[in-house]
Amino acid sequence: MTQAHAPREGDHEHGHHQQRGADSGQAEILDLDAEVLAEHIAAITKWLPLKSGPRQIVDLASGTGAGTFALLERFPEAHVIAVDASHGHLQRLREKACARGVGEHVRTVQADLDDATWPDLGTPDLVWASASMHHMADPDHALRTVRDLLAPDGLFAVVELAGFPRFLPENAPADRPGLEDRVHAATDRFHAEHVPHRGADWGPLLNAAGFAVAGELAIAVDIDGSRDAAIGRYALGALQRIRGAAAAELAAEDLTALDRLLDTSSPHSILRRDDLAVRTERTVWAAHRN
Numbered sequence: 001m002t003q004a005h006a007p008r009e010g011d012h013e014h015g016h017h018q019q020r021g022a023d024s025g026q027a028e029i030l031d032l033d034a035e036v037l038a039e040h041i042a043a044i045t046k047w048l049p050l051k052s053g054p055r056q057i058v059d060l061a062s063g064t065g066a067g068t069f070a071l072l073e074r075f076p077e078a079h080v081i082a083v084d085a086s087h088g089h090l091q092r093l094r095e096k097a098c099a100r101g102v103g104e105h106v107r108t109v110q111a112d113l114d115d116a117t118w119p120d121l122g123t124p125d126l127v128w129a130s131a132s133m134h135h136m137a138d139p140d141h142a143l144r145t146v147r148d149l150l151a152p153d154g155l156f157a158v159v160e161l162a163g164f165p166r167f168l169p170e171n172a173p174a175d176r177p178g179l180e181d182r183v184h185a186a187t188d189r190f191h192a193e194h195v196p197h198r199g200a201d202w203g204p205l206l207n208a209a210g211f212a213v214a215g216e217l218a219i220a221v222d223i224d225g226s227r228d229a230a231i232g233r234y235a236l237g238a239l240q241r242i243r244g245a246a247a248a249e250l251a252a253e254d255l256t257a258l259d260r261l262l263d264t265s266s267p268h269s270i271l272r273r274d275d276l277a278v279r280t281e282r283t284v285w286a287a288h289r290n
Contacts, residue, residue: 034066054125061132143209186249211287225276
């Protein structure tokens with residue numbers, strides 16, 4: 001929800017994550033998202049239809065750096081400007097950069113991308129926006145701004161999630177089968193009102209803003225929970241975030257069942273389940289400026 005691709009409060013998430021402060025719980029979810037979905041992020045960076053290796057990259061709404069570090073692994077000679085509204089997220093990103101020995105390749109810029117005027121981000125060869133464009137108050141303005149700052153042969157990569165990841169089997173939990181579907185339905189109604197560009201087809205929007213779409217990629221994510229111990233913690237943190245948006249719409253029995261899953265001291269805690277998975281889809285649009 002991004003990157004930060006991770007689930008974000010109020011967007012199952014949302015109010016605009018650009019406007020929230022340094023929330024350590026959200027930062028942990030962003031880190032877990034990067035860990036659990038690392039292979040899929042790497043696959044996207046390898047697919048990007050670049051004309052040459054980028055030297056200057058901008059990561060819009062970078063969160064704690066999932067995209068930044070995936071891009072630096074793919075393009076180790078590049079320099080990345082990571083932009084986010086959260087001081088805490090950027091501080092965490094800087095600490096990671098130093099720990100990974102790439103501190104000299106990363107510069108952080110704190111900025112609200114809903115502002116009419118963006119800070120000077122240079123002339124990047126690649127702009128990366130993962131799970132962030134649909135949060136913009138004025139996406140058309142953001143798209144035009146990206147087009148204007150890109151180098152002539154530059155590429156803009158928009159990565160979006162097809163909704164919130166699923167973790168539980170369809171027949172779970174035993175006392176309220178299909179609970180996760182109903183939670184998603186509740187948050188979909190929330191998002192329709194508060195995040196209207198969630199799920200948008202960015203191809204026509206990119207074309208209208210002066211880009212030529214060079215490619216579109218859909219990636220299905222289906223990771224067995226037994227592969228990674230982090231998936232239980234990812235599911236717990238993500239469902240804790242989604243609860244706020246879903247609670248008002250859920251039946252009392254569903255809310256009780258959800259709270260049992262979120263109670264780490266309960267024998268029904270999601271951390272105790274051995275049948276979890278991460279299932280979602282990502283779509284990537286890659287576009288050159290016309």
